[in-house]
Structure formats: structure tokens, C-alpha cells
Amino acid sequence: MSEANLPFIGAILLTVVGGAAVLTWFERRLLGIWQDRYGPNRLGPFGILQVAADMLKLLTKHDWIPPFADRFVFVIAPTAIVISMLMAFAVVPFGPDHYLIDMNVGLLFFLAMSSLAVYSVMLGGLASNNKYALLGGLRAAAQMVSYEVFMGLSLMGVVMLSGSFSLVDIVEAQQDGWYFIPQFLGLYVFIIAGIAESHRLPFDLPEAEHELTAGFHTEYGGMKFTMFMLGEYCGLILLSCMITTLFFGGWLGPFFPPLVWFALKTFGFVCFFILLRAAIPRPRYDQLMALGWTVMLPITLINLVATGAIALWMNQA
Amino acid sequence: MTVDETQNLRPDKNHGIPDSTFVASHVQKTPDSVKTYWVARDELLPLLKELKPIYPMLFDLFGIDERHREKATGQPHADFTVVYHLLSFEKSAEIRIKISIVEPETVPSIVSIWPAANWYEREAWDMFGIVFEGHPNLRRILLPPLWEGHALRKEHPARATEMEPFSMSEELLDAEQEALLFRPEEWGMTQENEDSEFMFLNLGPNHPSVHGVFRIALQLDGEEIVDAVPDIGYHHRGAEKMGERQSWHSYIPYTDRIDYLGGVMNNLPYVMAVETLANITVPDRAKVIRIMLSELFRISSHLVFYGTFAQDVGQMSPVFYMFADRERLFGIVEAITGGRMHPAWFRIGGVAQDLPEGWDTMVREFIDSMPARLDHYEKMAMQNSILKRRTIGIGEYNTSEALEWGVTGPSLRATGLDWDLRKKRPYGGYDQFDFEVPTAHRGDCYDRAVVRIEEIRQSLRIIRQCVDNMPAGPYKSEHKLTTPPPKDRTLQDIETLIHHFLNVSWGPVVPAGEASVMVEATKGLNGYHLVSDGGTTSYRTRIRTPSFPHLQMIPLISRGLMIPDLIAIVASIDFVMADVDR
Numbered sequence: 001m002s003e004a005n006l007p008f009i010g011a012i013l014l015t016v017v018g019g020a021a022v023l024t025w026f027e028r029r030l031l032g033i034w035q036d037r038y039g040p041n042r043l044g045p046f047g048i049l050q051v052a053a054d055m056l057k058l059l060t061k062h063d064w065i066p067p068f069a070d071r072f073v074f075v076i077a078p079t080a081i082v083i084s085m086l087m088a089f090a091v092v093p094f095g096p097d098h099y100l101i102d103m104n105v106g107l108l109f110f111l112a113m114s115s116l117a118v119y120s121v122m123l124g125g126l127a128s129n130n131k132y133a134l135l136g137g138l139r140a141a142a143q144m145v146s147y148e149v150f151m152g153l154s155l156m157g158v159v160m161l162s163g164s165f166s167l168v169d170i171v172e173a174q175q176d177g178w179y180f181i182p183q184f185l186g187l188y189v190f191i192i193a194g195i196a197e198s199h200r201l202p203f204d205l206p207e208a209e210h211e212l213t214a215g216f217h218t219e220y221g222g223m224k225f226t227m228f229m230l231g232e233y234c235g236l237i238l239l240s241c242m243i244t245t246l247f248f249g250g251w252l253g254p255f256f257p258p259l260v261w262f263a264l265k266t267f268g269f270v271c272f273f274i275l276l277r278a279a280i281p282r283p284r285y286d287q288l289m290a291l292g293w294t295v296m297l298p299i300t301l302i303n304l305v306a307t308g309a310i311a312l313w314m315n316q317a
Numbered sequence: 318m319t320v321d322e323t324q325n326l327r328p329d330k331n332h333g334i335p336d337s338t339f340v341a342s343h344v345q346k347t348p349d350s351v352k353t354y355w356v357a358r359d360e361l362l363p364l365l366k367e368l369k370p371i372y373p374m375l376f377d378l379f380g381i382d383e384r385h386r387e388k389a390t391g392q393p394h395a396d397f398t399v400v401y402h403l404l405s406f407e408k409s410a411e412i413r414i415k416i417s418i419v420e421p422e423t424v425p426s427i428v429s430i431w432p433a434a435n436w437y438e439r440e441a442w443d444m445f446g447i448v449f450e451g452h453p454n455l456r457r458i459l460l461p462p463l464w465e466g467h468a469l470r471k472e473h474p475a476r477a478t479e480m481e482p483f484s485m486s487e488e489l490l491d492a493e494q495e496a497l498l499f500r501p502e503e504w505g506m507t508q509e510n511e512d513s514e515f516m517f518l519n520l521g522p523n524h525p526s527v528h529g530v531f532r533i534a535l536q537l538d539g540e541e542i543v544d545a546v547p548d549i550g551y552h553h554r555g556a557e558k559m560g561e562r563q564s565w566h567s568y569i570p571y572t573d574r575i576d577y578l579g580g581v582m583n584n585l586p587y588v589m590a591v592e593t594l595a596n597i598t599v600p601d602r603a604k605v606i607r608i609m610l611s612e613l614f615r616i617s618s619h620l621v622f623y624g625t626f627a628q629d630v631g632q633m634s635p636v637f638y639m640f641a642d643r644e645r646l647f648g649i650v651e652a653i654t655g656g657r658m659h660p661a662w663f664r665i666g667g668v669a670q671d672l673p674e675g676w677d678t679m680v681r682e683f684i685d686s687m688p689a690r691l692d693h694y695e696k697m698a699m700q701n702s703i704l705k706r707r708t709i710g711i712g713e714y715n716t717s718e719a720l721e722w723g724v725t726g727p728s729l730r731a732t733g734l735d736w737d738l739r740k741k742r743p744y745g746g747y748d749q750f751d752f753e754v755p756t757a758h759r760g761d762c763y764d765r766a767v768v769r770i771e772e773i774r775q776s777l778r779i780i781r782q783c784v785d786n787m788p789a790g791p792y793k794s795e796h797k798l799t800t801p802p803p804k805d806r807t808l809q810d811i812e813t814l815i816h817h818f819l820n821v822s823w824g825p826v827v828p829a830g831e832a833s834v835m836v837e838a839t840k841g842l843n844g845y846h847l848v849s850d851g852g853t854t855s856y857r858t859r860i861r862t863p864s865f866p867h868l869q870m871i872p873l874i875s876r877g878l879m880i881p882d883l884i885a886i887v888a889s890i891d892f893v894m895a896d897v898d899r
Binding site for chain 2: 202
């Protein structure tokens with residue numbers, strides 16, 4: 001077990017925040033390739049300096065707070081998502097010796113942190129005192145609170161199989177086989193709930209630019225808007241890390257060092273989520289809720305019961 | 318008017334007005350051979366009621382300021398005329414009913430007969446100050462609420478240079494803003510019902526999904542739409558007024574900008590109307606070139622529709638593929654016309670130039686490659702189950718509702734009515750082509766898209782026939798009023814030189830009369846009604862656009878749905894605001 005030391009914390013922060021920043025560019029390039037166009041390709045090699053240019057622009061923008069907004073909440077809201085997302089990285093095991101802390105309730109900590117992120121979107125929407133933002137905030141509240149339920153439940157199969165809430169233990173329990181095979185139902189629900197939680201297209205209903213102009217962050221600009229985006233991209237990376245950890249054996253894999261395996265797998269899922277965004281239209285808000293309660297919930301429960309039964313039978317045998 | 322000009326409408330079996338005892342005070346002969354009757358003010362409502370079963374659609378309603386007419390022979394004296402242009406679908410026939418007003422007379426409103434008349438009457442009031450008695454909400458529709466005067470009256474200046482320099486003072490700005498505030502009470506809406514207080518949301522005029530500057534004031538219960546009030550006019554540029562200042566020839570580029578996705582398709586009804594007035598016959602080659610270009614632009618417009626339709630239900634990628642196709646199509650248009658979106662390429666009597674060398678290879682390459690790409694888009698967008706769930710059963714209307722509200726084009730055919738002007742009353746040479754009229758049956762958002770996508774394939778078919786059978790011959794008529802007139806003999810005799818000089822400098826003098834021509838444009842029926850007073854400019858240019866009535870229908874089909882559904886409806890209507898506001 002590695003010591004929770006400052007350089008390591010710094011390295012994680014730098015990787016995650018830097019990764020999120022590069023992701024803003026990478027996503028646009030990738031979408032460009034899939035959509036028969038270039039994307040940002042002018043600044044620096046392959047356009048990668050676009051990230052710096054965007055940062056410069058966003059950070060030096062006039063930091064405006066609408067006079068009709070609830071000032072305090074308006075300012076606090078965007079920080080909540082960044083803080084909670086970054087906190088969650090504390091429990092992610094990047095390699096057998098590369099993790100900040102191995103909590104025996106690591107999984108619950110992750111779920112708790114991702115729940116906290118909901119407040120950011122909700123409060124941002126409510127504090128803006130703008131009708132579009134309000135509708136976005138309301139959608140966020142309903143959507144994210146519902147999908148929280150399936151997200152948590154979908155992971156319980158993994159917990160049953162590994163017998164632990166510790167993420168390190170979960171990875172180590174996958175030595176004989178990654179959980180995406182026995183837990184394919186859980187994986188399916190977790191991916192969908194995860195997108196709903198990170199409110200990315202196709203489930204970006206709180207934002208839904210075609211309907212609500214920009215939804216909850218309609219009134220946000222500059223630095224505070226950057227925080228929302230940073231939070232969203234950190235959320236995307238976190239989600240990919242968690243899928244890797246819980247279902248695809250984390251750092252496990254032949255030939256390459258564990259860290260490389262972890263990074264490769266995570267990168268694959270990030271690309272997958274970007275591809276989803278390019279491919280799928282957005283369901284209506286009530287359709288999304290109906291999908292949750294009439295499809296996701298039964299699937300989760302069936303998965304839970306079946307996993308439980310099999311685990312019991314295996315133990316007896 | 319003399320007694321023998323008075324005719325009883327009944328004996329005229331062609332119109333088949335049953336048991337009519339109405340007497341048209343006057344029958345007007347027009348070059349476009351649309352039967353035109355003048356009726357007395359108090360006979361209007363009963364007559365229109367009786368006509369409605371035969372002519373179910375109010376195609377157009379507009380005013381004409383007659384006070385400066387010099388050659389209005391053979392019609393009753395009037396300060397203003399109100400024209401009711403009706404359309405029959407079974408017989409594919411038209412009829413025009415006119416009433417004359419001498420100020421300060423009013424006109425009875427026909428909103429009780431055709432709900433679609435609501436916006437048209439508001440427009441006529443806005444533009445001419447004609448008062449429609451019994452109209453539920455006669456207020457400005459295209460001009461800003463605080464505008465002074467009525468813009469299409471002859472005494473209203475047509476250019477800013479004829480007015481005082483404009484300045485927007487602080488007070489005026491506040492007053493204009495105040496006047497634009499949405500007051501639910503003015504539209505008969507309540508602030509709350511027994512269980513909830515409503516939220517009123519201004520969707521637009523700047524909103525990512527309203528395709529231009531279009532505002533819908535929504536009365537919301539949660540996210541459910543209780544009622545909606547579309548507010549238009551933000552894109553109004555006075556295109557009809559400009560028609561009274563531009564020569565017959567120099568107005569052509571203005572028409573391009575009406576339905577700005579339709580390109581030269583907009584030129585077509587205008588030049589055909591002028592040709593009807595001037596009695597010009599267009600040579601075959603010009604006809605086929607016109608059809609080919611028009612169909613290319615139909616594809617271009619439908620591709621934009623297709624992409625934005627998918628985009629508005631949240632699918633990000635298709636629009637990029639369709640714009641790439643449209644770009645290739647513009648490459649062809651550019652090679653042929655030199656322009657891209659607004660080539661202004663049709664001329665009175667033909668087209669501007671002959672086709673360039675190698676045009677057929679370019680067009681063939683495009684039409685050969687498109688079907689496979691359309692199949693790909695079909696899989697990507699139309700067969701996507703989320704897109705289907707978002708659009709099937711949303712924003713439905715049936716055929717009779719569509720006729721009632723003046724819906725034409727693909728949006729009408731989506732309800733199952735197999736009516737395409739190109740088939741039913743072929744114009745400009747469409748009778749020579751072999752194509753089908755796609756229809757659907759539910760009349761919802763999805764079907765409106767299905768019909769348009771199938772129309773792309775049919776247009777490809779028409780274009781292929783154009784390429785295969787392009788006739789040889791001149792690309793412009795030999796008629797003396799074509800613009801620019803033939804020049805080859807100008808240096809041989811002085812008469813031709815003088816004639817050429819006058820026709821180029823002043824523009825052609827088109828004989829007095831009036832004509833309306835409609836075409837099956839990209840978005841529905843687009844018609845130009847031109848009144849010539851025997852001058853070098855049009856006396857009155859009326860542009861009937863399909864998008865105008867389509868938007869009026871939005872509240873009817875969006876009540877009880879949610880905001881995302883409204884966006885799907887708006888996307889499926891396929892309008893551009895320039896086409897609505899003109």
C-alpha cells in the first residue's frame with residue numbers, strides 16, 4: 001500500500017485535470033473524424049494548443065454574475081462538481097501500488113461523491129433565476145436522483161462476487177475473470193446510468209441545448225462555466241476509470257505494466273463515450289425517466305437476484 | 318361596370334358552385350386565366366361559406382392599394398382591394414374573390430370560416446390599415462408594435478432616405494421593449510388554473526432551435542405546453558414593398574432571398590408570373606434547365622431539413638454529412654450559375670446563360686452517388702429508435718386540418734393527400750417528367766421527414782431525366798421583353814439598338830394586368846401575385862409563402878405536449894424565417 005503523499009496527490013490532480021483539458025480538444029478532433037470534418041487542427045501540432053487557447057479565453061473572460069441571481073449559491077454551485085469529482089479519484093486504484101487510499105467502503109465513497117455532483121447542477125440551475133436554467137435544474141434533479149438508484153444497485157452484483165467494497169479488492173478478485181462477463185447486465189445498467197449521471201449526450205437533458213438553450217448553465221460564463229465543463233470531463237474520466245476497475249479488471253493484463261493497462265482501458269471507454277455522443281439522439285425527459293423505472297430497475301433487480309443465487313450456489317458447492 | 322358584365326356565378330359549371338344565387342358584381346379577366354370575381358361587401362361571407370366545400374383551402378388573402386392605379390380598367394372603383402385566393406384540391410382549380418373598399422369602409426373578417434385567415438388579415442391590417450371587422454385580435458404581425466403607418470400603402474416611404482434619419486433614443490428603446498413584452502391576457506390566457514400557476518416562457522426570438530429569429534411565447538404547466546403564441550416579423554425586410562421599386566428584371570435577386578434555402582426555385586414563380594403578364598413563351602431548353610436547377614435546390618433544401626431535423630432531436634452527426642453533400646451540390650450550382658445559395662439565375666424568358674461545358678458529368682456524378690448515401694442516412698437517423706420515439710405521433714394533424722390551416726407541400730402530403738402541383742397542374746414543363754409523389758399517412762413529425770427524404774430520391778430521378786434528355790436550342794426566349802434582350806442585331810439597325818437600350822436601362826415595360834403563378838417549392842406552395850400597371854416596375858408584388866401558414870398552426874399541434882416535442886415539431890415543419898416574414 002502506498003503512502004498518501006503530496007507528490008502523488010499532485011500527480012493525480014495534474015493527470016486528471018490535464019486529462020480533462022486535453023479531452024476537450026481530443027473530443028472535438030474525434031468527433032471531427034467521425035463527422036467527415038477536421039475539428040480544431042490549426043494551433044500547434046494536430047491543433048493540441050487549442051486547449052491552451054481555450055483555457056486562456058475562458059479564464060480571462062469577464063466574470064459576470066447576473067444581478068437577478070442568488071449570488072452566493074451561483075458562485076458555489078460550479079465548484080461542487082469539480083471538488084466532488086476530484087475527491088472521487090482518491091479511491092481509484094490506478095495500479096496495484098498506485099492509489100491514494102484503499103477504503104473498505106471505496107465503492108460507496110465513489111457513489112457518494114458522484115451524488116454530491118448532482119447538487120452542483122441543481123443549485124446552478126436554481127440559483128440562476130432564469131426560466132431555462134430552472135427547467136434544466138428540475139430535469140437534473142429528477143434524472144440524476146433516479147439514475148443514482150440504478151447506478152448504485154447495478155454495482156451490487158460486483159460487490160457480491162468480490163465480497164468487498166474496496167476497489168483494490170474488487171480488482172484483485174478479477175484475477176480469474178473480469179466481471180463484464182458474469183455481470184453484463186450490471187455493466188449495461190451502469191454505463192447507461194453513468195451517462196445519465198454525467199449528463200452527457202444522449203442524456204444531456206439538463207443542458208439540452210436544442211430545447212433549453214444551455215439548460216442549467218445558461219447564465220454561466222468564463223471561469224465558472226469552465227468549472228462546470230471541467231467537472232463534466234472529470235466525470236467522464238472517472239466513469240471510464242470505474243468501468244475499468246469494476247468490470248474490466250482494472251490494472252490487470254499481460255505484457256504491459258499495470259498503469260499502462262489501466263490507462264489503455266480507461267482511454268478506450270472515454271472514446272466509447274465520445275462515440276456515443278456522436279451517434280445517438282436525445283430521448284425526451286419523460287422517456288428517459290420511464291426507461292429508468294420500467295427497464296433499468298427490473299434489469300438491475302433481476303441481476304441482483306440472479307447473482308445472489310449463483311453466488312450462494314457456488315459457495316455451497 | 319356595365320350590366321352585361323354582371324354575371325351569375327351559378328351557370329358557370331366549371332366552378333360548380335351549387336345553388337348559388339350570388340351575383341358577382343364584376344368578372345375580371347386576368348392574363349393568368351384564374352377566374353376572378355368582384356363581390357359586394359355584404360355578400361362576401363355567405364359566398365365564401367358556400368365556396369368552402371369546393372375550395373377548401375384559403376390559399377392567400379392580401380390587400381392591394383389601388384389609389385395610384387392608372388390603368389385599372391374593367392374593375393370597380395376602389396381605394397383598396399382585398400383578394401381571397403382559394404384553392405380546390407379535387408379539381409386542382411383556383412378562384413379569386415375580390416372586394417373593393419373605399420375608405421373608411423371595413424371588411425368582414427373570415428376567421429370564422431377559415432382559421433388560417435387570422436394571420437393573413439393581421440398582415441393586411443398591418444400593411445394597409447384595412448380593418449377586418451370581427452377579427453379576434455387585429456394587431457400588428459410583421460412590423461414592430463410601435464411602427465407608425467402601414468408600410469405597403471403607396472404613401473408610405475419605401476426607402477430610409479425618404480424618411481427622417483432614425484435614432485433609437487433611450488426612451489424609444491424602453492418603449493419598444495415594453496411593447497414586446499408578452500402579456501398573456503392579450504391572448505386570452507390565464508395566469509393560473511385551479512391546481513397550478515403557469516410559467517410563461519419566451520422561446521426565441523434567439524434560440525438554437527427556432528431556425529432564425531422566431532419567437533414562441535409558451536404557457537407552461539411544468540414542462541407541458543398549455544398554449545403557445547407564435548410571434549413573427551423579426552425577419553421582415555419589406556420584400557413586397559421592394560418589388561414596387563425594383564424593375565421587373567432587377568427584382569429577381571430579391572426573390573432568391575425569400576426562401577433562402579430554395580435558391581433559384583424562388584425565381585421560378587416570379588419569372589413565370591412576369592412571363593404570363595408579358596405573354597412570353599419559354600424555349601424548351603430553358604424549361605429543362607430551370608427544372609434541373611430547381612430540383613437541385615429542392616435536394617439542397619431537403620438535405621438541410623434532414624440534418625437539422627436529426628440535430629434538433631439531439632442527434633449530433635447527421636447534419637455534418639448532409640452539409641457535406643450540400644457542399645458538393647453547391648459546387649455544381651456554382652459551376653453552372655456562378656453563385657451558390659442565391660444565384661438569381663433565372664431570367665424573364667429563360668435563364669441567364671447556357672450550361673457550361675462538362676456540366677452533365679458533374680451532375681451525373683452527384684446523382685449517382687446520392688442514393689447510397691441516402692440509404693446510409695436512413696440507417697443512421699430515420700431508423701434510430703430514439704429518433705422514432707421522439708417524433709412518431711408527435712405534432713399530428715389530418716388532411717382536413719391541414720387544408721383548413723393552409724398547409725401545403727410535403728407537410729400536406731405527410732397526411733396522405735397525394736397532391737403535388739407538379740403532377741396535378743404541371744407548370745414549366747413538369748408534365749414531361751416521370752416521377753412519383755411520395756406520401757405518408759400519420760401526418761406527424763416523422764412522416765413529414767419521411768416524405769421529404771423520399772422527395773430527394775424523386776428529385777434525383779427528375780434530374781437524371783433532365784441530364785439524359787436535355788434539349789438543344791436557345792436558353793432564352795426571342796421575345797422583346799426578355800431581359801437582357803437579344804443583342805446580336807443591335808449594331809445593325811437603330812430600332813433594335815434603341816429597344817435594347819431602353820429595355821436594359823429602364824427595364825422592360827410589362828403590359829397592365831395581373832397574374833399569379835404558384836410552384837411546388839421546397840416547403841410547399843409558393844406563389845407570386847403580380848399586378849402590373851403598365852410600367853417598368855410591378856405595381857403590387859404579393860408573395861405567398863408556404864412557411865407563413867405553417868407557423869400559424871404550431872399552437873394547434875403542440876398543445877398538451879412538452880418542450881422537446883415542440884422542438885421536434887418546429888424542426889419537422891421545415892421553415893425559414895425569411896420565407897415567413899418576407
